[in-house]
Amino acid sequence: MAGVLDSVDSRTQLAGTNRLELLLFRLQGKQRYGINVFKVQEVIRCPKLSRMPKSNHRIVGVAHLRNRTIPIIDLGLAISNEPIVDKENSFVIVTEYNRFIQGFMVAGVDRITNMGWNEILPPPKGSGASSYLTAVTHVDNEMIEIIDVERVFADIMGVNEEIEVDVLDGASEFTDEKPKHILVVDDSSVARNQIKRVLQKVGIECTMANDGQEGYEALEKMLEDGVPLSEKIALVISDIEMPRMDGYTLTTKIRKDPRMQDLYVMLHTSLSGVFNNSMVEKVGANHFVPKFKPNELAHSVINVVNNKDPSDGMENISDA
Structure with missing residues (x-):
């Protein structure tokens, strides 16, 4: 070997x-x-x-x-x-x-x-x-x-799913500019449930998909009534490693589809952060958050919904 x-x-x-x-x-x-x-x-x-x-x-x-x-x-x-x-x-x-x-x-x-x-x-x-x-x-x-x-x-x-009060305070700034709904794409049922519980704590609903193909099909279904995605979901949180279609390919397909290309995509994965930072730019994703850091995930999502840079204030966020 x-x-x-x-x-x-x-x-x-x-x-x-x-x-x-x-x-x-x-x-x-x-x-x-x-x-x-x-x-x-x-x-x-x-x-x-x-x-x-x-x-x-x-x-x-x-x-x-x-x-x-x-x-x-x-x-x-x-x-x-x-x-x-x-x-x-x-x-x-x-x-x-x-x-x-x-x-x-x-x-x-x-x-x-x-x-x-x-x-x-x-x-x-x-x-x-x-x-x-x-x-x-x-x-x-x-x-x-x-x-x-x-x-x-x-x-x-064990997994710590507690979110600091200072992070939760950011959710109080939510306006009606963006929908409080997110598409979560991950093949691990444990990971999906972890993300769901964090989003619930900040007052955000989510739709779940088990892999990139299912995630892309969910986006297409949302578009069937002609209403723009921006009025239905605030962003997509996607794992990278998934059956049938990985998160990189899902992001690439979103960027190539004129109906979806402005959608905010956040990659959420246990793969090496150094490598993923370069891949975020290559495939056109907006941001990368490592698994599983509940404070960092919640902070990044809250900032995106509030039309802020997801990294703003990250220096004050700690996930033990």
């Missing part, structure tokens, strides 16, 4: 083309799983681990890597599966989500495969609300399961 993850440049060329690269791996058994290579910093043999007292049982220890200490999560346990048995011969996928670095312990790493987001499909119906799947795809005639990492983190780390 050494060398496969060395070059970021080749992978960034995929962004905005509705394509991605998946790192395939196994837990216990033959089933293969996938994770977007953009979120992977490196893949290593499991290093020596130190136990953390009173930590969640799914965090099997911490590792000291490159002058930093990161938690190591047994991904099998995290998705209510069997734990990794042979820890000494296991691998750790070091990832960055939501500005945090962590490692996922897996039994084995397979390879990286390049595919289109249109080949990434919603999980089969009947998988149940308790499923940790956010999507599936097929490689070599085998179904690959893609895990809802937002749910894993919510279960293990």
Whole structure:
């Protein structure tokens, strides 16, 4: 696996083309799983681990890597599966989500495969609300399961959804110039519900879509009566990684559609913030907010509805 993850440049060329690269791996058994290579910093043999007292049982220890200490999560346990048995011969996928670095312990790493987001499909119906799947795809005639990492983190780390009073005060400035309604596009049910609860606290309603294709179709439906979108929704909040159509492609389609091109688009994702800041400009989005920072999300949305720069006053906002 050494060398496969060395070059970021080749992978960034995929962004905005509705394509991605998946790192395939196994837990216990033959089933293969996938994770977007953009979120992977490196893949290593499991290093020596130190136990953390009173930590969640799914965090099997911490590792000291490159002058930093990161938690190591047994991904099998995290998705209510069997734990990794042979820890000494296991691998750790070091990832960055939501500005945090962590490692996922897996039994084995397979390879990286390049595919289109249109080949990434919603999980089969009947998988149940308790499923940790956010999507599936097929490689070599085998179904690959893609895990809802937002749910894993919510279960293990918990999620703070509290909003500071100073942030909420901005909602008192709302006027009738913009509708208090937002289209939220995200394939994770956990993420959608988190966003919905934050928006409810600032007095904003929302329409939900499960992926970019569904989001675009929702916008088209809103236009059927001939009323401009500006009179129906204030903005779109979109994830980037989604089945069928990713957030970059959704933004590009919005900008190319004369009926939608003036719509405000805010990208909301756990992918690297440094990379996304450049992609915001490339695909024509207006702003980027990292997951999941309730104060930052609420502040940015309130500012947009109030016709302000979403970053105004951000230096005074803190999300622990």
